[in-house]
Amino acid sequence: MEKPPTRVRVLPHPQLCPEGSEFDAKAGRKLVDELLAHGIAIEHACEKVGACATCHVHLREGGEHVAPADDEEEDQLDDAWGLDAQSRLACCVKVKGPGLVVELPRYTKNHAREA
């Protein structure tokens, strides 16, 4: 039986979604794929294999429902801009649980380098 969808709420971000966004995401899919499928052009420089940290997001709510980060993800996150305790790589998070609140960091690793 198919799992019920997860309600994803994305907080407003000046470039990627100024009004914020809300959508139903398929449980088990990568969060980065669900964001892209719903019009949020999050960076994914390594093509979603957990090797670049440009898909860094903050899971402001619901993070307790998804699998915790493994050591490789933690290592990549060390390079992310604006790292905090709710930081995750969107390509390493499989959507799960009743709802997630996602904040997109103001900058990605790439932009922080250019600045």
Ligand code: FES
């Ligand atoms: S897309 Fe590169 S770490 Fe997620």
